[in-house]
Amino acid sequence: MNIVSTVINGVCEIKLNRPDVFNSFNKEMAMAMQEALDTCEVDEKVRAIVITGEGKAFCAGQDLAEATDPNGPPLNSIVKDHYNPIIKRIRTIEKPIIAAVNGVAAGAGANIALACDIVFAKESASFIQAFSKIGLIPDSGGTFFLPRLVGMQKAMALMMTADKVGAKEAEEMNMIYKTVADEDFETTVKTFAEKIAKMPTKGLGLTKRAMNQSLTNSLEQQLEVEEELQTIAGESYDFNEGCAAFLEKRKPQFKGQ
Numbered sequence: 001m002n003i004v005s006t007v008i009n010g011v012c013e014i015k016l017n018r019p020d021v022f023n024s025f026n027k028e029m030a031m032a033m034q035e036a037l038d039t040c041e042v043d044e045k046v047r048a049i050v051i052t053g054e055g056k057a058f059c060a061g062q063d064l065a066e067a068t069d070p071n072g073p074p075l076n077s078i079v080k081d082h083y084n085p086i087i088k089r090i091r092t093i094e095k096p097i098i099a100a101v102n103g104v105a106a107g108a109g110a111n112i113a114l115a116c117d118i119v120f121a122k123e124s125a126s127f128i129q130a131f132s133k134i135g136l137i138p139d140s141g142g143t144f145f146l147p148r149l150v151g152m153q154k155a156m157a158l159m160m161t162a163d164k165v166g167a168k169e170a171e172e173m174n175m176i177y178k179t180v181a182d183e184d185f186e187t188t189v190k191t192f193a194e195k196i197a198k199m200p201t202k203g204l205g206l207t208k209r210a211m212n213q214s215l216t217n218s219l220e221q222q223l224e225v226e227e228e229l230q231t232i233a234g235e236s237y238d239f240n241e242g243c244a245a246f247l248e249k250r251k252p253q254f255k256g257q
Contacts, residue, residue: 002029004054005036010047010197011190012040019055024063025075025108030082037089047256048197049093050189051116052100061107061130083108083140090115091212094205096196100189101167101176106130111140114149117208120192121174122165122185127175129159149175149217200238201256 004015014036016023025033040046053059066072090097090112099116106128113119113127121127124255129146131138137144138159147155150173158165167179180188196204206229213225233239237257245252 001032002026003032003036005039007043007046009194010045011050011193012036012043012046012048013050013052014040016051016053016059018063019053019057021063022057022060022104023055023109024060025082026063026066027078027082030086030093034085034089034186037086037093040095041089041093042257043157047095047201048193049095049097050100050193051097051112052189055103055108057103058101058105058125059109060104060110061109064134068107075177079139082111087115087141091208094203094208095201096208098193098196100185100190101125101127102185104128107138108140111138111142111145114166114175115141118192120178120180120185120189121170121176122182123167123179124182125167127165127170128162128168132160132162146175154228164189198254200236200242200254202236203233206233 004017006013040049097116099113099119101121104126105113107130110127155161170176171179214222242252
């Protein structure tokens with residue numbers, strides 16, 4: 001199986017599972033990834049999603065054996081049908097999505113990670129905008145997310161040079177949320193994901209929707225978005241439960257509704 005999904009304590013771990021080729025994507029794996037995300041979106045038991053890789057790498061991007069195969073899908077199809085739907089799902093699924101970067105994240109692999117809501121990385125992990133090494137441009141949302149995370153100058157340099165960025169440096173330049181010692185990585189991600197899975201998922205999803213819209217809105221437009229979404233959040237079960245728990249001085253029991 002190119003993608004392995006498991007659900008424990010409200011967290012679905014989606015594991016990229018082609019370790020012999022550093023979890024690089026081919027068509028079969030891209031389609032399986034899309035299907036796994038679709039399942040997470042509709043499964044009410046899933047209240048947080050973790051994307052990680054099997055073995056030494058997170059994801060080395062596109063499998064070039066497929067991309068250069070005369071009988072394989074053309075490049076525009078690989079971008080349009082394989083990667084773009086994955087990025088769109090990551091941004092529109094209204095549940096927290098965490099990238100757990102366990103090793104090198106290169107090319108589309110790096111940009112899939114950066115499209116996630118929160119990124120953890122092992123200290124030994126690294127990020128590479130590898131596209132320029134083979135004469136391509138960054139895809140999978142890279143030209144959208146990276147400059148917004150690190151600034152135009154830094155993003156341009158990383159894309160043009162394809163320089164490797166270590167996890168600690170990535171954290172320092174605000175590319176990712178947090179770097180974790182290799183030996184503590186799995187426990188840290190698991191604890192964080194289970195914590196966020198117990199939070200008011202409806203409100204977190206609406207927060208994600210608001211953040212997405214903020215990327216293109218004016219201040220006036222964003223204030224209207226906040227008003228609209230706050231009204232929706234205020235009608236949720238979790239809002240009422242959170243208020244009741246605060247007043248009763250007890251721990252809230254959120255349902256994600």
